[in-house]
Amino acid sequence: MKNPETFPHPIGLMLFNRFEYSQQVLMSLSAQTLPVDQSKLYISIDGYSGSKAELQGKPDSTHAIEELARATFPNATIRRAEKNIGIAEVYFALEVSMLESHPDANWIGFFEEDYVPSPDYLEITSQLASAAQPIDDIAVVAATGETLDPDNRDVQGIFPIGHLWAYLVRVAHVRERRDDLEVFRQQMSGRPYWDRDKIALALVMASRGVFPIGVANDYQRLSLMFRFNRIGVTTGLSYGEYIGVEGEHMTEKSFARFKFSAPTTVPFDIATVDFSASISTLRDQYRADFAKSLAEQYVIPKIRAFTAQKSFKSLPRRRRVASLLGQAFRALF
Incomplete structure:
Protein backbone atom coordinates (compact mmCIF):
# COMPACT_ATOMS: atom_id res chain seq x y z
CA MET A 1 0.00 0.00 0.00
CA LYS A 2 1.32 3.42 -0.91
CA ASN A 3 1.95 6.08 1.67
CA PRO A 4 -0.94 8.64 1.48
CA GLU A 5 1.57 11.46 1.87
CA THR A 6 3.58 12.87 -1.03
CA PHE A 7 7.22 13.72 -1.57
CA PRO A 8 7.65 17.16 0.06
CA HIS A 9 10.38 18.67 -2.14
CA PRO A 10 10.26 20.16 -5.67
CA ILE A 11 11.77 17.92 -8.35
CA GLY A 12 13.34 18.96 -11.63
CA LEU A 13 13.47 16.10 -14.16
CA MET A 14 15.72 16.41 -17.22
CA LEU A 15 14.80 14.45 -20.33
CA PHE A 16 16.67 14.44 -23.63
CA ASN A 17 16.24 12.64 -26.97
CA ARG A 18 16.21 9.08 -25.62
CA PHE A 19 12.66 7.74 -25.49
CA GLU A 20 13.46 4.42 -23.78
CA TYR A 21 15.37 6.15 -20.99
CA SER A 22 12.63 8.72 -20.49
CA GLN A 23 10.01 6.00 -20.39
CA GLN A 24 11.84 4.07 -17.68
CA VAL A 25 12.42 7.03 -15.39
CA LEU A 26 8.87 8.37 -15.82
CA MET A 27 7.39 4.97 -15.00
CA SER A 28 9.61 4.59 -11.95
CA LEU A 29 8.72 8.04 -10.62
CA SER A 30 5.03 7.31 -11.09
CA ALA A 31 5.29 4.15 -8.97
CA GLN A 32 7.06 5.45 -5.86
CA THR A 33 6.05 4.39 -2.36
CA LEU A 34 6.12 8.10 -1.49
CA PRO A 35 4.25 9.56 -4.45
CA VAL A 36 5.38 12.57 -6.44
CA ASP A 37 3.44 15.79 -5.78
CA GLN A 38 2.76 16.87 -9.37
CA SER A 39 2.38 20.50 -8.33
CA LYS A 40 6.08 20.35 -7.42
CA LEU A 41 7.28 18.41 -10.47
CA TYR A 42 9.06 20.29 -13.28
CA ILE A 43 9.98 18.35 -16.42
CA SER A 44 12.33 19.77 -19.04
CA ILE A 45 12.74 18.12 -22.45
CA ASP A 46 15.75 19.52 -24.26
CA GLY A 47 15.27 20.36 -27.93
CA TYR A 48 16.30 18.25 -30.89
CA SER A 49 17.35 21.04 -33.28
CA GLY A 50 21.08 21.64 -32.90
CA SER A 51 21.58 18.59 -30.68
CA LYS A 52 24.29 15.98 -30.95
CA ALA A 53 21.55 13.47 -31.78
CA GLU A 54 20.57 15.53 -34.82
CA LEU A 55 24.22 15.75 -35.90
CA GLN A 56 24.46 11.94 -35.61
CA GLY A 57 21.34 11.48 -37.73
CA LYS A 58 19.20 10.03 -34.97
CA PRO A 59 15.43 10.57 -35.17
CA ASP A 60 13.63 13.26 -33.19
CA SER A 61 11.90 11.63 -30.20
CA THR A 62 11.26 14.79 -28.18
CA HIS A 63 7.59 15.14 -29.22
CA ALA A 64 6.87 11.53 -28.24
CA ILE A 65 8.68 12.06 -24.93
CA GLU A 66 6.57 15.16 -24.24
CA GLU A 67 3.37 13.22 -24.92
CA LEU A 68 4.48 10.43 -22.59
CA ALA A 69 5.43 12.90 -19.84
CA ARG A 70 2.05 14.65 -20.07
CA ALA A 71 0.21 11.33 -20.00
CA THR A 72 2.18 10.16 -16.97
CA PHE A 73 2.10 13.41 -15.00
CA PRO A 74 -0.76 15.53 -16.40
CA ASN A 75 -0.55 18.11 -13.62
CA ALA A 76 3.20 18.66 -13.72
CA THR A 77 4.90 21.69 -15.29
CA ILE A 78 6.34 20.38 -18.57
CA ARG A 79 8.39 22.34 -21.09
CA ARG A 80 9.93 21.13 -24.33
CA ALA A 81 12.55 23.34 -25.97
CA GLU A 82 12.46 23.70 -29.74
CA LYS A 83 16.23 24.12 -29.93
CA ASN A 84 18.86 22.22 -27.96
CA ILE A 85 20.11 24.34 -25.06
CA GLY A 86 22.33 21.81 -23.26
CA ILE A 87 22.34 20.46 -19.74
CA ALA A 88 23.82 23.57 -18.10
CA GLU A 89 20.94 25.72 -19.36
CA VAL A 90 18.39 23.01 -18.56
CA TYR A 91 19.70 22.92 -14.98
CA PHE A 92 19.51 26.69 -14.72
CA ALA A 93 15.93 26.89 -16.05
CA LEU A 94 14.70 24.14 -13.72
CA GLU A 95 16.46 25.71 -10.75
CA VAL A 96 14.85 29.10 -11.42
CA SER A 97 11.40 27.55 -11.87
CA MET A 98 11.59 25.57 -8.63
CA LEU A 99 12.94 28.42 -6.53
CA GLU A 100 10.50 31.00 -7.88
CA SER A 101 7.50 28.70 -7.47
CA HIS A 102 8.54 27.37 -4.05
CA PRO A 103 10.39 30.19 -2.24
CA ASP A 104 10.14 28.40 1.12
CA ALA A 105 11.72 25.15 -0.08
CA ASN A 106 14.71 23.88 1.90
CA TRP A 107 15.73 21.25 -0.68
CA ILE A 108 15.18 20.83 -4.41
CA GLY A 109 15.73 17.68 -6.44
CA PHE A 110 17.41 17.03 -9.77
CA PHE A 111 16.76 13.80 -11.65
CA GLU A 112 17.88 12.73 -15.13
CA GLU A 113 16.59 10.18 -17.59
CA ASP A 114 19.53 7.80 -17.20
CA TYR A 115 19.03 6.94 -13.53
CA VAL A 116 15.99 4.79 -12.74
CA PRO A 117 15.02 5.04 -9.04
CA SER A 118 13.81 2.00 -7.15
CA PRO A 119 10.21 2.25 -5.83
CA ASP A 120 11.35 3.48 -2.40
CA TYR A 121 13.90 6.01 -3.69
CA LEU A 122 11.92 9.17 -2.94
CA GLU A 123 11.01 7.86 0.49
CA ILE A 124 14.69 7.20 1.28
CA THR A 125 15.95 10.57 0.04
CA SER A 126 13.17 12.38 1.90
CA GLN A 127 14.28 10.67 5.10
CA LEU A 128 17.92 11.55 4.42
CA ALA A 129 17.08 15.21 3.79
CA SER A 130 15.13 15.40 7.05
CA ALA A 131 18.02 13.80 8.95
CA ALA A 132 20.52 16.18 7.32
CA GLN A 133 18.44 19.32 7.80
CA PRO A 134 20.12 20.38 11.12
CA ILE A 135 23.62 19.85 9.64
CA ASP A 136 24.31 22.88 7.42
CA ASP A 137 27.49 21.35 5.98
CA ILE A 138 25.54 18.59 4.24
CA ALA A 139 24.55 20.16 0.93
CA VAL A 140 23.47 17.10 -1.08
CA VAL A 141 21.80 13.77 -0.27
CA ALA A 142 21.17 10.80 -2.56
CA ALA A 143 20.74 7.03 -2.46
CA THR A 144 22.53 5.98 -5.64
CA GLY A 145 25.47 4.01 -4.23
CA GLU A 146 27.82 6.18 -6.34
CA THR A 147 30.36 7.02 -3.66
CA LEU A 148 33.36 9.25 -4.29
CA ASP A 149 35.70 6.42 -3.31
CA PRO A 150 34.78 3.33 -5.37
CA ASP A 151 35.90 1.10 -2.50
CA ASN A 152 32.78 2.18 -0.56
CA ARG A 153 30.32 1.08 -3.25
CA ASP A 154 28.02 -1.84 -2.45
CA VAL A 155 28.75 -1.28 1.25
CA GLN A 156 26.03 -0.47 3.78
CA GLY A 157 26.41 3.01 5.23
CA ILE A 158 26.57 6.68 4.22
CA PHE A 159 29.59 8.03 2.32
CA PRO A 160 30.75 11.11 0.35
CA ILE A 161 29.02 11.28 -3.03
CA GLY A 162 30.83 10.73 -6.31
CA HIS A 163 28.19 11.40 -9.00
CA LEU A 164 25.23 13.75 -8.87
CA TRP A 165 22.44 11.47 -9.99
CA ALA A 166 18.89 11.68 -8.61
CA TYR A 167 19.83 13.94 -5.72
CA LEU A 168 18.45 16.61 -3.41
CA VAL A 169 20.45 19.79 -2.91
CA ARG A 170 20.04 22.24 -0.04
CA VAL A 171 18.63 25.56 -1.28
CA ALA A 172 21.05 27.56 0.87
CA HIS A 173 23.92 25.94 -1.04
CA VAL A 174 22.21 26.59 -4.37
CA ARG A 175 22.19 30.29 -3.50
CA GLU A 176 25.78 30.48 -2.24
CA ARG A 177 27.22 28.85 -5.37
CA ARG A 178 25.09 30.87 -7.81
CA ASP A 179 27.77 33.41 -8.86
CA ASP A 180 30.29 30.69 -9.68
CA LEU A 181 27.80 28.67 -11.70
CA GLU A 182 26.77 31.81 -13.56
CA VAL A 183 30.40 32.20 -14.67
CA PHE A 184 30.35 28.56 -15.80
CA ARG A 185 27.07 29.15 -17.62
CA GLN A 186 28.35 32.26 -19.39
CA GLN A 187 31.48 30.42 -20.48
CA MET A 188 29.23 27.75 -21.98
CA SER A 189 27.08 30.20 -23.95
CA GLY A 190 27.38 30.42 -27.70
CA ARG A 191 28.24 26.79 -28.40
CA PRO A 192 26.65 23.37 -27.76
CA TYR A 193 27.35 21.66 -24.45
CA TRP A 194 28.78 18.62 -26.23
CA ASP A 195 31.18 20.91 -28.12
CA ARG A 196 32.24 22.98 -25.10
CA ASP A 197 35.77 24.37 -24.81
CA LYS A 198 37.01 22.18 -21.96
CA ILE A 199 40.34 23.97 -21.51
CA ALA A 200 38.72 27.41 -21.36
CA LEU A 201 36.16 26.10 -18.86
CA ALA A 202 38.85 24.62 -16.62
CA LEU A 203 40.88 27.84 -16.70
CA VAL A 204 38.01 30.18 -15.94
CA MET A 205 36.83 28.03 -13.01
CA ALA A 206 40.40 27.68 -11.70
CA SER A 207 40.64 31.49 -11.70
CA ARG A 208 37.80 31.44 -9.15
CA GLY A 209 39.48 28.81 -6.99
CA VAL A 210 37.37 25.94 -8.30
CA PHE A 211 39.32 22.84 -9.35
CA PRO A 212 36.91 20.17 -10.62
CA ILE A 213 37.99 16.59 -11.21
CA GLY A 214 36.46 16.97 -14.68
CA VAL A 215 34.77 19.62 -16.83
CA ALA A 216 31.29 18.07 -16.98
CA ASN A 217 28.35 19.88 -15.45
CA ASP A 218 28.20 17.60 -12.39
CA TYR A 219 31.90 17.98 -11.63
CA GLN A 220 31.51 21.75 -11.35
CA ARG A 221 28.85 21.26 -8.69
CA LEU A 222 30.89 18.68 -6.81
CA SER A 223 33.89 21.00 -6.76
CA LEU A 224 31.81 23.92 -5.54
CA MET A 225 30.75 21.86 -2.55
CA PHE A 226 34.44 21.42 -1.77
CA ARG A 227 35.10 25.14 -2.21
CA PHE A 228 32.30 26.12 0.20
CA ASN A 229 33.33 23.45 2.70
CA ARG A 230 30.12 21.50 2.15
CA ILE A 231 29.74 17.80 1.54
CA GLY A 232 27.38 15.60 -0.40
CA VAL A 233 26.44 12.15 0.83
CA THR A 234 24.89 9.02 -0.61
CA THR A 235 24.15 5.51 0.47
CA GLY A 236 26.82 2.92 -0.23
CA LEU A 237 24.11 0.65 -1.62
CA SER A 238 22.29 1.58 -4.81
CA TYR A 239 18.55 2.17 -4.52
CA GLY A 240 18.15 2.50 -8.26
CA GLU A 241 19.96 1.74 -11.49
CA TYR A 242 22.18 3.82 -13.75
CA ILE A 243 21.32 2.91 -17.35
CA GLY A 244 23.31 5.55 -19.23
CA VAL A 245 25.07 3.41 -21.82
CA GLU A 246 24.18 5.98 -24.46
CA GLY A 247 25.05 9.56 -23.59
CA GLU A 248 27.50 12.42 -23.50
CA HIS A 249 30.09 10.77 -21.25
CA MET A 250 29.64 7.04 -21.85
CA THR A 251 30.02 4.30 -24.43
CA GLU A 252 29.14 0.62 -24.19
CA LYS A 253 32.79 -0.17 -23.55
CA SER A 254 33.29 2.41 -20.80
CA PHE A 255 29.90 1.56 -19.25
CA ALA A 256 30.97 -2.07 -18.89
CA ARG A 257 34.35 -1.02 -17.46
CA PHE A 258 32.81 1.07 -14.67
CA LYS A 259 30.73 -1.86 -13.39
CA PHE A 260 27.95 0.30 -11.94
CA SER A 261 26.09 -1.20 -9.01
CA ALA A 262 22.87 -3.09 -9.48
CA PRO A 263 19.88 -2.11 -7.34
CA THR A 264 20.12 -3.52 -3.85
CA THR A 265 17.51 -5.69 -2.18
CA VAL A 266 18.64 -4.61 1.30
CA PRO A 267 15.94 -2.45 2.94
CA PHE A 268 17.02 1.05 3.97
CA ASP A 269 16.76 1.90 7.68
CA ILE A 270 16.98 5.60 8.53
CA ALA A 271 17.45 4.64 12.19
CA THR A 272 21.04 3.64 11.31
CA VAL A 273 21.86 7.18 10.12
CA ASP A 274 23.16 9.68 12.66
CA PHE A 275 24.62 12.67 10.85
CA SER A 276 25.39 14.52 14.08
CA ALA A 277 27.69 11.72 15.18
CA SER A 278 29.22 11.03 11.76
CA ILE A 279 29.63 14.52 10.24
CA SER A 280 33.26 14.92 11.34
CA THR A 281 34.21 11.56 9.84
CA LEU A 282 32.29 12.33 6.65
CA ARG A 283 34.11 15.67 6.29
CA ASP A 284 37.49 13.95 6.62
CA GLN A 285 36.44 11.23 4.18
CA TYR A 286 35.27 13.79 1.64
CA ARG A 287 38.55 15.74 1.72
CA ALA A 288 40.61 12.56 1.43
CA ASP A 289 38.43 11.07 -1.34
CA PHE A 290 38.39 14.35 -3.27
CA ALA A 291 42.19 14.62 -3.09
CA LYS A 292 42.46 11.00 -4.24
CA SER A 293 40.20 11.71 -7.21
CA LEU A 294 42.22 14.78 -8.18
CA ALA A 295 45.43 12.78 -8.00
CA GLU A 296 44.00 9.95 -10.10
CA GLN A 297 42.60 12.37 -12.67
CA TYR A 298 45.51 14.77 -13.06
CA VAL A 299 48.68 13.91 -11.16
CA ILE A 300 49.19 10.15 -11.55
CA PRO A 301 48.73 10.01 -15.37
Whole structure:
Protein backbone atom coordinates (compact mmCIF):
# COMPACT_ATOMS: atom_id res chain seq x y z
CA MET A 1 0.00 0.00 0.00
CA LYS A 2 1.32 3.42 -0.91
CA ASN A 3 1.95 6.08 1.67
CA PRO A 4 -0.94 8.64 1.48
CA GLU A 5 1.57 11.46 1.87
CA THR A 6 3.58 12.87 -1.03
CA PHE A 7 7.22 13.72 -1.57
CA PRO A 8 7.65 17.16 0.06
CA HIS A 9 10.38 18.67 -2.14
CA PRO A 10 10.26 20.16 -5.67
CA ILE A 11 11.77 17.92 -8.35
CA GLY A 12 13.34 18.96 -11.63
CA LEU A 13 13.47 16.10 -14.16
CA MET A 14 15.72 16.41 -17.22
CA LEU A 15 14.80 14.45 -20.33
CA PHE A 16 16.67 14.44 -23.63
CA ASN A 17 16.24 12.64 -26.97
CA ARG A 18 16.21 9.08 -25.62
CA PHE A 19 12.66 7.74 -25.49
CA GLU A 20 13.46 4.42 -23.78
CA TYR A 21 15.37 6.15 -20.99
CA SER A 22 12.63 8.72 -20.49
CA GLN A 23 10.01 6.00 -20.39
CA GLN A 24 11.84 4.07 -17.68
CA VAL A 25 12.42 7.03 -15.39
CA LEU A 26 8.87 8.37 -15.82
CA MET A 27 7.39 4.97 -15.00
CA SER A 28 9.61 4.59 -11.95
CA LEU A 29 8.72 8.04 -10.62
CA SER A 30 5.03 7.31 -11.09
CA ALA A 31 5.29 4.15 -8.97
CA GLN A 32 7.06 5.45 -5.86
CA THR A 33 6.05 4.39 -2.36
CA LEU A 34 6.12 8.10 -1.49
CA PRO A 35 4.25 9.56 -4.45
CA VAL A 36 5.38 12.57 -6.44
CA ASP A 37 3.44 15.79 -5.78
CA GLN A 38 2.76 16.87 -9.37
CA SER A 39 2.38 20.50 -8.33
CA LYS A 40 6.08 20.35 -7.42
CA LEU A 41 7.28 18.41 -10.47
CA TYR A 42 9.06 20.29 -13.28
CA ILE A 43 9.98 18.35 -16.42
CA SER A 44 12.33 19.77 -19.04
CA ILE A 45 12.74 18.12 -22.45
CA ASP A 46 15.75 19.52 -24.26
CA GLY A 47 15.27 20.36 -27.93
CA TYR A 48 16.30 18.25 -30.89
CA SER A 49 17.35 21.04 -33.28
CA GLY A 50 21.08 21.64 -32.90
CA SER A 51 21.58 18.59 -30.68
CA LYS A 52 24.29 15.98 -30.95
CA ALA A 53 21.55 13.47 -31.78
CA GLU A 54 20.57 15.53 -34.82
CA LEU A 55 24.22 15.75 -35.90
CA GLN A 56 24.46 11.94 -35.61
CA GLY A 57 21.34 11.48 -37.73
CA LYS A 58 19.20 10.03 -34.97
CA PRO A 59 15.43 10.57 -35.17
CA ASP A 60 13.63 13.26 -33.19
CA SER A 61 11.90 11.63 -30.20
CA THR A 62 11.26 14.79 -28.18
CA HIS A 63 7.59 15.14 -29.22
CA ALA A 64 6.87 11.53 -28.24
CA ILE A 65 8.68 12.06 -24.93
CA GLU A 66 6.57 15.16 -24.24
CA GLU A 67 3.37 13.22 -24.92
CA LEU A 68 4.48 10.43 -22.59
CA ALA A 69 5.43 12.90 -19.84
CA ARG A 70 2.05 14.65 -20.07
CA ALA A 71 0.21 11.33 -20.00
CA THR A 72 2.18 10.16 -16.97
CA PHE A 73 2.10 13.41 -15.00
CA PRO A 74 -0.76 15.53 -16.40
CA ASN A 75 -0.55 18.11 -13.62
CA ALA A 76 3.20 18.66 -13.72
CA THR A 77 4.90 21.69 -15.29
CA ILE A 78 6.34 20.38 -18.57
CA ARG A 79 8.39 22.34 -21.09
CA ARG A 80 9.93 21.13 -24.33
CA ALA A 81 12.55 23.34 -25.97
CA GLU A 82 12.46 23.70 -29.74
CA LYS A 83 16.23 24.12 -29.93
CA ASN A 84 18.86 22.22 -27.96
CA ILE A 85 20.11 24.34 -25.06
CA GLY A 86 22.33 21.81 -23.26
CA ILE A 87 22.34 20.46 -19.74
CA ALA A 88 23.82 23.57 -18.10
CA GLU A 89 20.94 25.72 -19.36
CA VAL A 90 18.39 23.01 -18.56
CA TYR A 91 19.70 22.92 -14.98
CA PHE A 92 19.51 26.69 -14.72
CA ALA A 93 15.93 26.89 -16.05
CA LEU A 94 14.70 24.14 -13.72
CA GLU A 95 16.46 25.71 -10.75
CA VAL A 96 14.85 29.10 -11.42
CA SER A 97 11.40 27.55 -11.87
CA MET A 98 11.59 25.57 -8.63
CA LEU A 99 12.94 28.42 -6.53
CA GLU A 100 10.50 31.00 -7.88
CA SER A 101 7.50 28.70 -7.47
CA HIS A 102 8.54 27.37 -4.05
CA PRO A 103 10.39 30.19 -2.24
CA ASP A 104 10.14 28.40 1.12
CA ALA A 105 11.72 25.15 -0.08
CA ASN A 106 14.71 23.88 1.90
CA TRP A 107 15.73 21.25 -0.68
CA ILE A 108 15.18 20.83 -4.41
CA GLY A 109 15.73 17.68 -6.44
CA PHE A 110 17.41 17.03 -9.77
CA PHE A 111 16.76 13.80 -11.65
CA GLU A 112 17.88 12.73 -15.13
CA GLU A 113 16.59 10.18 -17.59
CA ASP A 114 19.53 7.80 -17.20
CA TYR A 115 19.03 6.94 -13.53
CA VAL A 116 15.99 4.79 -12.74
CA PRO A 117 15.02 5.04 -9.04
CA SER A 118 13.81 2.00 -7.15
CA PRO A 119 10.21 2.25 -5.83
CA ASP A 120 11.35 3.48 -2.40
CA TYR A 121 13.90 6.01 -3.69
CA LEU A 122 11.92 9.17 -2.94
CA GLU A 123 11.01 7.86 0.49
CA ILE A 124 14.69 7.20 1.28
CA THR A 125 15.95 10.57 0.04
CA SER A 126 13.17 12.38 1.90
CA GLN A 127 14.28 10.67 5.10
CA LEU A 128 17.92 11.55 4.42
CA ALA A 129 17.08 15.21 3.79
CA SER A 130 15.13 15.40 7.05
CA ALA A 131 18.02 13.80 8.95
CA ALA A 132 20.52 16.18 7.32
CA GLN A 133 18.44 19.32 7.80
CA PRO A 134 20.12 20.38 11.12
CA ILE A 135 23.62 19.85 9.64
CA ASP A 136 24.31 22.88 7.42
CA ASP A 137 27.49 21.35 5.98
CA ILE A 138 25.54 18.59 4.24
CA ALA A 139 24.55 20.16 0.93
CA VAL A 140 23.47 17.10 -1.08
CA VAL A 141 21.80 13.77 -0.27
CA ALA A 142 21.17 10.80 -2.56
CA ALA A 143 20.74 7.03 -2.46
CA THR A 144 22.53 5.98 -5.64
CA GLY A 145 25.47 4.01 -4.23
CA GLU A 146 27.82 6.18 -6.34
CA THR A 147 30.36 7.02 -3.66
CA LEU A 148 33.36 9.25 -4.29
CA ASP A 149 35.70 6.42 -3.31
CA PRO A 150 34.78 3.33 -5.37
CA ASP A 151 35.90 1.10 -2.50
CA ASN A 152 32.78 2.18 -0.56
CA ARG A 153 30.32 1.08 -3.25
CA ASP A 154 28.02 -1.84 -2.45
CA VAL A 155 28.75 -1.28 1.25
CA GLN A 156 26.03 -0.47 3.78
CA GLY A 157 26.41 3.01 5.23
CA ILE A 158 26.57 6.68 4.22
CA PHE A 159 29.59 8.03 2.32
CA PRO A 160 30.75 11.11 0.35
CA ILE A 161 29.02 11.28 -3.03
CA GLY A 162 30.83 10.73 -6.31
CA HIS A 163 28.19 11.40 -9.00
CA LEU A 164 25.23 13.75 -8.87
CA TRP A 165 22.44 11.47 -9.99
CA ALA A 166 18.89 11.68 -8.61
CA TYR A 167 19.83 13.94 -5.72
CA LEU A 168 18.45 16.61 -3.41
CA VAL A 169 20.45 19.79 -2.91
CA ARG A 170 20.04 22.24 -0.04
CA VAL A 171 18.63 25.56 -1.28
CA ALA A 172 21.05 27.56 0.87
CA HIS A 173 23.92 25.94 -1.04
CA VAL A 174 22.21 26.59 -4.37
CA ARG A 175 22.19 30.29 -3.50
CA GLU A 176 25.78 30.48 -2.24
CA ARG A 177 27.22 28.85 -5.37
CA ARG A 178 25.09 30.87 -7.81
CA ASP A 179 27.77 33.41 -8.86
CA ASP A 180 30.29 30.69 -9.68
CA LEU A 181 27.80 28.67 -11.70
CA GLU A 182 26.77 31.81 -13.56
CA VAL A 183 30.40 32.20 -14.67
CA PHE A 184 30.35 28.56 -15.80
CA ARG A 185 27.07 29.15 -17.62
CA GLN A 186 28.35 32.26 -19.39
CA GLN A 187 31.48 30.42 -20.48
CA MET A 188 29.23 27.75 -21.98
CA SER A 189 27.08 30.20 -23.95
CA GLY A 190 27.38 30.42 -27.70
CA ARG A 191 28.24 26.79 -28.40
CA PRO A 192 26.65 23.37 -27.76
CA TYR A 193 27.35 21.66 -24.45
CA TRP A 194 28.78 18.62 -26.23
CA ASP A 195 31.18 20.91 -28.12
CA ARG A 196 32.24 22.98 -25.10
CA ASP A 197 35.77 24.37 -24.81
CA LYS A 198 37.01 22.18 -21.96
CA ILE A 199 40.34 23.97 -21.51
CA ALA A 200 38.72 27.41 -21.36
CA LEU A 201 36.16 26.10 -18.86
CA ALA A 202 38.85 24.62 -16.62
CA LEU A 203 40.88 27.84 -16.70
CA VAL A 204 38.01 30.18 -15.94
CA MET A 205 36.83 28.03 -13.01
CA ALA A 206 40.40 27.68 -11.70
CA SER A 207 40.64 31.49 -11.70
CA ARG A 208 37.80 31.44 -9.15
CA GLY A 209 39.48 28.81 -6.99
CA VAL A 210 37.37 25.94 -8.30
CA PHE A 211 39.32 22.84 -9.35
CA PRO A 212 36.91 20.17 -10.62
CA ILE A 213 37.99 16.59 -11.21
CA GLY A 214 36.46 16.97 -14.68
CA VAL A 215 34.77 19.62 -16.83
CA ALA A 216 31.29 18.07 -16.98
CA ASN A 217 28.35 19.88 -15.45
CA ASP A 218 28.20 17.60 -12.39
CA TYR A 219 31.90 17.98 -11.63
CA GLN A 220 31.51 21.75 -11.35
CA ARG A 221 28.85 21.26 -8.69
CA LEU A 222 30.89 18.68 -6.81
CA SER A 223 33.89 21.00 -6.76
CA LEU A 224 31.81 23.92 -5.54
CA MET A 225 30.75 21.86 -2.55
CA PHE A 226 34.44 21.42 -1.77
CA ARG A 227 35.10 25.14 -2.21
CA PHE A 228 32.30 26.12 0.20
CA ASN A 229 33.33 23.45 2.70
CA ARG A 230 30.12 21.50 2.15
CA ILE A 231 29.74 17.80 1.54
CA GLY A 232 27.38 15.60 -0.40
CA VAL A 233 26.44 12.15 0.83
CA THR A 234 24.89 9.02 -0.61
CA THR A 235 24.15 5.51 0.47
CA GLY A 236 26.82 2.92 -0.23
CA LEU A 237 24.11 0.65 -1.62
CA SER A 238 22.29 1.58 -4.81
CA TYR A 239 18.55 2.17 -4.52
CA GLY A 240 18.15 2.50 -8.26
CA GLU A 241 19.96 1.74 -11.49
CA TYR A 242 22.18 3.82 -13.75
CA ILE A 243 21.32 2.91 -17.35
CA GLY A 244 23.31 5.55 -19.23
CA VAL A 245 25.07 3.41 -21.82
CA GLU A 246 24.18 5.98 -24.46
CA GLY A 247 25.05 9.56 -23.59
CA GLU A 248 27.50 12.42 -23.50
CA HIS A 249 30.09 10.77 -21.25
CA MET A 250 29.64 7.04 -21.85
CA THR A 251 30.02 4.30 -24.43
CA GLU A 252 29.14 0.62 -24.19
CA LYS A 253 32.79 -0.17 -23.55
CA SER A 254 33.29 2.41 -20.80
CA PHE A 255 29.90 1.56 -19.25
CA ALA A 256 30.97 -2.07 -18.89
CA ARG A 257 34.35 -1.02 -17.46
CA PHE A 258 32.81 1.07 -14.67
CA LYS A 259 30.73 -1.86 -13.39
CA PHE A 260 27.95 0.30 -11.94
CA SER A 261 26.09 -1.20 -9.01
CA ALA A 262 22.87 -3.09 -9.48
CA PRO A 263 19.88 -2.11 -7.34
CA THR A 264 20.12 -3.52 -3.85
CA THR A 265 17.51 -5.69 -2.18
CA VAL A 266 18.64 -4.61 1.30
CA PRO A 267 15.94 -2.45 2.94
CA PHE A 268 17.02 1.05 3.97
CA ASP A 269 16.76 1.90 7.68
CA ILE A 270 16.98 5.60 8.53
CA ALA A 271 17.45 4.64 12.19
CA THR A 272 21.04 3.64 11.31
CA VAL A 273 21.86 7.18 10.12
CA ASP A 274 23.16 9.68 12.66
CA PHE A 275 24.62 12.67 10.85
CA SER A 276 25.39 14.52 14.08
CA ALA A 277 27.69 11.72 15.18
CA SER A 278 29.22 11.03 11.76
CA ILE A 279 29.63 14.52 10.24
CA SER A 280 33.26 14.92 11.34
CA THR A 281 34.21 11.56 9.84
CA LEU A 282 32.29 12.33 6.65
CA ARG A 283 34.11 15.67 6.29
CA ASP A 284 37.49 13.95 6.62
CA GLN A 285 36.44 11.23 4.18
CA TYR A 286 35.27 13.79 1.64
CA ARG A 287 38.55 15.74 1.72
CA ALA A 288 40.61 12.56 1.43
CA ASP A 289 38.43 11.07 -1.34
CA PHE A 290 38.39 14.35 -3.27
CA ALA A 291 42.19 14.62 -3.09
CA LYS A 292 42.46 11.00 -4.24
CA SER A 293 40.20 11.71 -7.21
CA LEU A 294 42.22 14.78 -8.18
CA ALA A 295 45.43 12.78 -8.00
CA GLU A 296 44.00 9.95 -10.10
CA GLN A 297 42.60 12.37 -12.67
CA TYR A 298 45.51 14.77 -13.06
CA VAL A 299 48.68 13.91 -11.16
CA ILE A 300 49.19 10.15 -11.55
CA PRO A 301 48.73 10.01 -15.37
CA LYS A 302 51.17 12.89 -15.85
CA ILE A 303 53.71 11.34 -13.49
CA ARG A 304 53.51 8.00 -15.33
CA ALA A 305 54.02 9.70 -18.69
CA PHE A 306 56.86 11.80 -17.30
CA THR A 307 58.72 8.87 -15.75
CA ALA A 308 58.41 6.87 -18.99
CA GLN A 309 60.56 9.41 -20.84
CA LYS A 310 64.13 8.36 -21.61
CA SER A 311 65.48 11.73 -20.46
CA PHE A 312 64.04 11.11 -16.99
CA LYS A 313 65.39 7.57 -16.73
CA SER A 314 68.92 8.76 -17.52
CA LEU A 315 68.98 11.28 -14.61
CA PRO A 316 70.83 10.55 -11.34
CA ARG A 317 68.60 9.40 -8.48
CA ARG A 318 68.54 12.77 -6.67
CA ARG A 319 67.71 14.61 -9.86
CA ARG A 320 64.89 12.18 -10.55
CA VAL A 321 63.37 12.83 -7.11
CA ALA A 322 63.56 16.61 -7.60
CA SER A 323 62.09 16.31 -11.10
CA LEU A 324 59.22 14.18 -9.82
CA LEU A 325 58.36 16.73 -7.12
CA GLY A 326 58.43 19.52 -9.66
CA GLN A 327 56.21 17.60 -12.08
CA ALA A 328 53.70 16.80 -9.32
CA PHE A 329 53.53 20.48 -8.36
CA ARG A 330 52.97 21.53 -11.98
CA ALA A 331 50.29 18.87 -12.44
CA LEU A 332 48.36 20.27 -9.50
CA PHE A 333 48.91 23.99 -10.01
